Amino acid sequence: MRMTDAQMYSRLLASDASFNGRFFFGVTSTGIYCLPSCRARKPKAENVKFFPTAEAARATGLRACKKCHPDDFARGADPVLETIETVVAEIRTNPADFPDVRAVVQRSGFGATRVFELFRLHYHTTPADLLLRARLDTAKKILLESKRGLAAIAGEVGFESLSVFHEHFRKFNGLTPVAYRELSAEKTFELVLPAGYSLGYLRRALSRDIHSLTERLEGDLYTTAVLLGTGPAILTMKLEPKSVRVVVKNAPGASSTVIPNTRTILPSATEAHAIAVGLLGLDQDAAAFARLAKRLGLTRLTAGRNELRISQTHSVYEGLLWSIIGQQINFAFACLLRRRLVERAGEPLGNGLHAPPTPQAVAALTVDDLLPLQFSRSKADYVTATSRLIAEGKLDLHALRDMSATRAERTLLAIRGLGPWSVNYIMMRALGFPDCVPLGDTGVTSGLLALLKLDERPDSDATKRLMTIFSPYRSLATTHLWQFNHPIP
Numbered sequence: 001m002r003m004t005d006a007q008m009y010s011r012l013l014a015s016d017a018s019f020n021g022r023f024f025f026g027v028t029s030t031g032i033y034c035l036p037s038c039r040a041r042k043p044k045a046e047n048v049k050f051f052p053t054a055e056a057a058r059a060t061g062l063r064a065c066k067k068c069h070p071d072d073f074a075r076g077a078d079p080v081l082e083t084i085e086t087v088v089a090e091i092r093t094n095p096a097d098f099p100d101v102r103a104v105v106q107r108s109g110f111g112a113t114r115v116f117e118l119f120r121l122h123y124h125t126t127p128a129d130l131l132l133r134a135r136l137d138t139a140k141k142i143l144l145e146s147k148r149g150l151a152a153i154a155g156e157v158g159f160e161s162l163s164v165f166h167e168h169f170r171k172f173n174g175l176t177p178v179a180y181r182e183l184s185a186e187k188t189f190e191l192v193l194p195a196g197y198s199l200g201y202l203r204r205a206l207s208r209d210i211h212s213l214t215e216r217l218e219g220d221l222y223t224t225a226v227l228l229g230t231g232p233a234i235l236t237m238k239l240e241p242k243s244v245r246v247v248v249k250n251a252p253g254a255s256s257t258v259i260p261n262t263r264t265i266l267p268s269a270t271e272a273h274a275i276a277v278g279l280l281g282l283d284q285d286a287a288a289f290a291r292l293a294k295r296l297g298l299t300r301l302t303a304g305r306n307e308l309r310i311s312q313t314h315s316v317y318e319g320l321l322w323s324i325i326g327q328q329i330n331f332a333f334a335c336l337l338r339r340r341l342v343e344r345a346g347e348p349l350g351n352g353l354h355a356p357p358t359p360q361a362v363a364a365l366t367v368d369d370l371l372p373l374q375f376s377r378s379k380a381d382y383v384t385a386t387s388r389l390i391a392e393g394k395l396d397l398h399a400l401r402d403m404s405a406t407r408a409e410r411t412l413l414a415i416r417g418l419g420p421w422s423v424n425y426i427m428m429r430a431l432g433f434p435d436c437v438p439l440g441d442t443g444v445t446s447g448l449l450a451l452l453k454l455d456e457r458p459d460s461d462a463t464k465r466l467m468t469i470f471s472p473y474r475s476l477a478t479t480h481l482w483q484f485n486h487p488i489p
Helices: 005-013 054-059 070-074 079-093 101-108 112-123 127-145 150-157 162-173 177-184 199-206 268-280 286-295 316-325 331-345 359-363 367-373 377-391 397-402 405-413 420-429 442-451 460-470 474-484
Strands: 024-027 032-034 048-051 188-192 215-218 221-228 231-239 243-250 348-350
Touching: 005 024, 005 048, 024 054, 032 054, 048 054, 054 070, 079 101, 079 112, 079 127, 079 405, 101 112, 101 127, 112 127, 112 405, 127 150, 127 162, 127 177, 150 162, 150 177, 162 177, 162 268, 177 188, 177 268, 188 268, 199 215, 199 231, 199 268, 221 268, 231 268, 243 268, 286 474, 316 331, 316 377, 316 397, 316 420, 331 359, 331 367, 359 377, 367 377, 397 405, 405 420, 442 460, 442 474, 460 474
Parallel strands: none
Antiparallel strands: 024 032, 024 048, 188 243, 215 221, 221 231, 231 243
């Protein structure tokens, strides 16, 4: 359905990047045309004309804006984004070349304010935080591949001291650098939890589907089947007040087929560590969000759950499947469909557990295979078609993790069957981007209705506007809103 001029004008006032390409707007008083996301001074409505394409705007004599570069976007280029992506790639390759944020700013060629703006927009973070995480990621690789001393590694990746390196490493990884290095030979490890960590909410997240075929929570023992680079495995997590003990074992009798889209075969405990950190949300800044809620005068949102975190999916593919299966149906029915898909395409591992299905297994199914499982024809089509893209190498799920948030969003939105809700769900729960909102989500709108004492449930436009106050932590805000109308466990 064609958008009205009023609707398009509201999107340009909001600088809504999700509408880039859906329309362009011209400003008669300046003679330029722009993308909806343009952050230049907003024109008056009477001076605005709307166009379906950049070509149509140029045909009226308008010139391309030099701030948002609509011509570049129209032909698939985005030089500003590409510049920032190049800088980030260099940071991740050799973080020691960037001793501080000033070096990042200098390398970009933009001013400091503009760099911070672009990092927030495209990576949902600050230059300092991205640089810190690049140093830690590089250190992890060196720890596994060499026997160099910790002080040497700390200096090599750009930390000013061993103590600072140790402090940050433990905060984001739940264990010390020495313990991480030992993962290459161990099958068991222990993750230290932050003070005040909410195990009650973690238990709630891990037991959402009490009939799940891939995972179960019995008391404080969580058991789940996972797909590692070497094949199916069983991961157990013993939940204790201050720590979580993790054990990973190869699934007895399971196939040893290497899981496609795994770039390198890592020690199983190393892969298990990454999954466990994601499930626990250890690399999320829950304290910063709690401080933001306090500044906003919205401590009711975080009361009793200051340490609430987003429990990440085991894999990007799992998050993608969940997003498609969960579209426009209630949670209970979504769980039922997922169980039936697991039973149909997953590998039985014994003791009631099944390995999650691989993209190859789902790609081998037809739409008619899924219709008896109560999948709608369109949902069955989207699930199998997307799985074929992955199985055929046309969609690289690992590459999504390395992309900017902007690039990942564009890539996912181009896939048939994935809309804004699905894409933001994947980005938040599977890719770990911290500033996402699954617009149209009833849990979010119900939470906003109660939190802000609104007269009516907000629509998508109102939700997007109301959620801006929580940026750059809208993913955590979403999680808090999901829980706001439920009792504290």
